[in-house]
Amino acid sequence: MKKSADSDELSSRKFGLSQLQELEARLLHLEQRDPSSPYYRGSDPVSLPHGMPPRRRFMLGAMAALGTAGAHSAATAATPGAIERTVPPDATKIQGVGVAVDDGGYGGRSQFETEVRTRYATKTTESSWSFTPLQNSMGIVTPSGLHYERHHGGIATIDPTTHQLYVHGMVKQAKKFSIAHIKRYPMLSRLMFMECSGNGLTEWAKPTLKTVQGTHGLTSTSEWVGVPLSTILNEVGLRPGAKWLLAEGGDAAVMTRSIPIEKAMKDCLLAYGQNGEAIRPEQGYPLRLMVPGYEGNMAIKWLRRLEISDTPFMTREETSKYTDLMPDGTALQFSFLMEAKSVITYPSGEMLLQEPGFYEISGLAWSGRGTIKRVEVSVDGGKNWRDAILHDPVLPICHTRFTLPWEWSGQEAILQSRCTDETGYVQPTIKQLADERGLSSVYHLNGIQSWKVAASGEVSNVHHY
Amino acid sequence: MKKSADSDELSSRKFGLSQLQELEARLLHLEQRDPSSPYYRGSDPVSLPHGMPPRRRFMLGAMAALGTAGAHSAATAATPGAIERTVPPDATKIQGVGVAVDDGGYGGRSQFETEVRTRYATKTTESSWSFTPLQNSMGIVTPSGLHYERHHGGIATIDPTTHQLYVHGMVKQAKKFSIAHIKRYPMLSRLMFMECSGNGLTEWAKPTLKTVQGTHGLTSTSEWVGVPLSTILNEVGLRPGAKWLLAEGGDAAVMTRSIPIEKAMKDCLLAYGQNGEAIRPEQGYPLRLMVPGYEGNMAIKWLRRLEISDTPFMTREETSKYTDLMPDGTALQFSFLMEAKSVITYPSGEMLLQEPGFYEISGLAWSGRGTIKRVEVSVDGGKNWRDAILHDPVLPICHTRFTLPWEWSGQEAILQSRCTDETGYVQPTIKQLADERGLSSVYHLNGIQSWKVAASGEVSNVHHY
Numbered sequence: 001m002k003k004s005a006d007s008d009e010l011s012s013r014k015f016g017l018s019q020l021q022e023l024e025a026r027l028l029h030l031e032q033r034d035p036s037s038p039y040y041r042g043s044d045p046v047s048l049p050h051g052m053p054p055r056r057r058f059m060l061g062a063m064a065a066l067g068t069a070g071a072h073s074a075a076t077a078a079t080p081g082a083i084e085r086t087v088p089p090d091a092t093k094i095q096g097v098g099v100a101v102d103d104g105g106y107g108g109r110s111q112f113e114t115e116v117r118t119r120y121a122t123k124t125t126e127s128s129w130s131f132t133p134l135q136n137s138m139g140i141v142t143p144s145g146l147h148y149e150r151h152h153g154g155i156a157t158i159d160p161t162t163h164q165l166y167v168h169g170m171v172k173q174a175k176k177f178s179i180a181h182i183k184r185y186p187m188l189s190r191l192m193f194m195e196c197s198g199n200g201l202t203e204w205a206k207p208t209l210k211t212v213q214g215t216h217g218l219t220s221t222s223e224w225v226g227v228p229l230s231t232i233l234n235e236v237g238l239r240p241g242a243k244w245l246l247a248e249g250g251d252a253a254v255m256t257r258s259i260p261i262e263k264a265m266k267d268c269l270l271a272y273g274q275n276g277e278a279i280r281p282e283q284g285y286p287l288r289l290m291v292p293g294y295e296g297n298m299a300i301k302w303l304r305r306l307e308i309s310d311t312p313f314m315t316r317e318e319t320s321k322y323t324d325l326m327p328d329g330t331a332l333q334f335s336f337l338m339e340a341k342s343v344i345t346y347p348s349g350e351m352l353l354q355e356p357g358f359y360e361i362s363g364l365a366w367s368g369r370g371t372i373k374r375v376e377v378s379v380d381g382g383k384n385w386r387d388a389i390l391h392d393p394v395l396p397i398c399h400t401r402f403t404l405p406w407e408w409s410g411q412e413a414i415l416q417s418r419c420t421d422e423t424g425y426v427q428p429t430i431k432q433l434a435d436e437r438g439l440s441s442v443y444h445l446n447g448i449q450s451w452k453v454a455a456s457g458e459v460s461n462v463h464h465y
Numbered sequence: 466m467k468k469s470a471d472s473d474e475l476s477s478r479k480f481g482l483s484q485l486q487e488l489e490a491r492l493l494h495l496e497q498r499d500p501s502s503p504y505y506r507g508s509d510p511v512s513l514p515h516g517m518p519p520r521r522r523f524m525l526g527a528m529a530a531l532g533t534a535g536a537h538s539a540a541t542a543a544t545p546g547a548i549e550r551t552v553p554p555d556a557t558k559i560q561g562v563g564v565a566v567d568d569g570g571y572g573g574r575s576q577f578e579t580e581v582r583t584r585y586a587t588k589t590t591e592s593s594w595s596f597t598p599l600q601n602s603m604g605i606v607t608p609s610g611l612h613y614e615r616h617h618g619g620i621a622t623i624d625p626t627t628h629q630l631y632v633h634g635m636v637k638q639a640k641k642f643s644i645a646h647i648k649r650y651p652m653l654s655r656l657m658f659m660e661c662s663g664n665g666l667t668e669w670a671k672p673t674l675k676t677v678q679g680t681h682g683l684t685s686t687s688e689w690v691g692v693p694l695s696t697i698l699n700e701v702g703l704r705p706g707a708k709w710l711l712a713e714g715g716d717a718a719v720m721t722r723s724i725p726i727e728k729a730m731k732d733c734l735l736a737y738g739q740n741g742e743a744i745r746p747e748q749g750y751p752l753r754l755m756v757p758g759y760e761g762n763m764a765i766k767w768l769r770r771l772e773i774s775d776t777p778f779m780t781r782e783e784t785s786k787y788t789d790l791m792p793d794g795t796a797l798q799f800s801f802l803m804e805a806k807s808v809i810t811y812p813s814g815e816m817l818l819q820e821p822g823f824y825e826i827s828g829l830a831w832s833g834r835g836t837i838k839r840v841e842v843s844v845d846g847g848k849n850w851r852d853a854i855l856h857d858p859v860l861p862i863c864h865t866r867f868t869l870p871w872e873w874s875g876q877e878a879i880l881q882s883r884c885t886d887e888t889g890y891v892q893p894t895i896k897q898l899a900d901e902r903g904l905s906s907v908y909h910l911n912g913i914q915s916w917k918v919a920a921s922g923e924v925s926n927v928h929h930y
Contacts, residue, residue: 125563
């Protein structure tokens, strides 16, 4: 078969099922007039009383398949992740799409839902990141298709049947583990947030990005599933004096970070699952090291090697990168922990409140140290604070959803949220952080976000103290 | 775009290209015999000398589109939901795929992960169901793409900008709500299981389906997000004497069920979100009524109408269908609640244990009445039971993950799990249920599942008491 002008037309969105339906009708008409046809109805055919004959049903199936197929070239541009379907004027008057007819048994989202993770305009797409659209977030789980990304050499594509994890160094017995082997060990699942230490990096000096997707979208929550790292470390046996562990990725960046053994034994996870299925390729398929509450870059993706040592490895990512430059010229190194942080996701930047009246303020809070104990919300730029409602489940090292009912008077308002975690740590203002750390450091901004609601209802990103 | 041999193969395999060609030939044959057709060739038609007429070219175009689409997303045919990528011999030696380069900002799963929800072989695809592949389940969240389905008239495709929910009957003020309007009310999110009352319907008399996907796959867990139904009912105002509520879907089946007002006010949810994004089309986009702990068919999808009354509505789905026929010829009606149930998902039917040694038994437990308090596991067909570990979070009306370490001796073993919920209800055996209810009823099978591990390591579905 070769490509024709017609198929170009077809793959463009103009191609309609209506044309195939017209063909379908014509075929039925002709069949009913053909004395040799099993569907012959004499000279004055009427509608088939018993529904479509089998061949007709196949044809409808083919149309549904076309719908998908058309959607795949079209929808990749129009609605990523969706299966494009014909929208009938009244869905009660026409049979719907059958089970597993056009999705192959794995569903996609609605073609009307167009939110995507957006890429930050880095020079290359391989060393880049994309933000989760938090403005539309609901509950605490981030859909896997919208989980934020940060890659240093692009997404590695790895065959899980040949991939291995090599564990060596100061161990009693160096070992290689296949993915199948790792899956044999007792499994642990945990709803957890991740956050890039660069989340908000543009916002230190002045408000820059316009939406909460830009200012805070480098954090997401999934149910991560895997084997406790301690299980594997116990399996190889740590030698006396083992203090650090190097984790190495199998991507083009060969991403490497040093992790204290104490943390590794406490709660790190060799994750092969995310939200009930295999970890997604862009999250490190087939194996990722989860380091709960620590900065995202330490959660090495496409994990292929763990080396045990008595000292840290001083890799590029903990010397040249991912250190915090202080005003006196020194740098904080190994600043692993992601401190408590919160943000109002609704209303947020670039939204428009149509009219005064009731709004439910909603947002997310999280802490690398454990559980969120309290979130306060101010609608007057920090003069007065009210306790927000924390929604179940409130889990350690996990996004927590908070809400607060708000009656907007129609006057200018500054919305802020401030969280407190189980250690008593209170989220600071951006100014407090900048005063202490200066403006040379781009990482670990966890200050209070301010959204200005103008009298016009327009919401914008501001700094307000 | 160019066609490849692969895509020919794919499209012919998945879409039955040969069948479309056969249809094409049949249509041509009939057109040529129809005196009213522009393509009429008299009584002895021969091949068209000048090639296909325009309509035929359209048809071929349609076929080409099928092929093209197959080529674009070979993965869609081979691996639904995946983005097909080249697998380099060593991913560290070549730049990976850039951010948002080939996925449009919405990611898919790995091309190596092929599990799908499988359709039960019903006569039509529109009134049918598909099962979640529980054998590979991890943690508690079901990926939205693998959530089980049960449709009575296919998946309705609905434009959310025009869709409305009409609430009327014994109310003070009948009202129509747009989706945007509903989203303005305070939001509630909740991790919850759903289960079809027909889950396991083939298993009453004897073991029938071979895998846990078949025996138990009509249950899934998502984080559902929406507005409490009580909010909307308070908004319209219930009139004195209001006792029942009719929920009606906007699909071709116009699916309807009666729900007690007490339940509606207690914990029902008008859900527009699932796992952090809009509810999926096959789960009722843009609006579904969640009825926590009650049989899945009451969770009306594509919800368009709520009518308040003082009596139940006696719809088809609560008279002819979804009643439980008892041995004495009477039927249980309005048997809403899904009682406590558990199942071992690993090891389970059709799996093969390669060798004696360590295995972690893993499974799911849930109860429509609330929280799971205990799961016991037996490896000797119920003679001895051990308490399994319940994994956090243990939430009410939600799947709970349990595990138990097991050293398989290599001898025949019968694996069973038995759960107890917060009310003290203990999951019965299938025999206890059958003795009480007979075998005329197909719904509400929540008996203990038995998996036989043969000395060969083969795992199979058995009944064992």
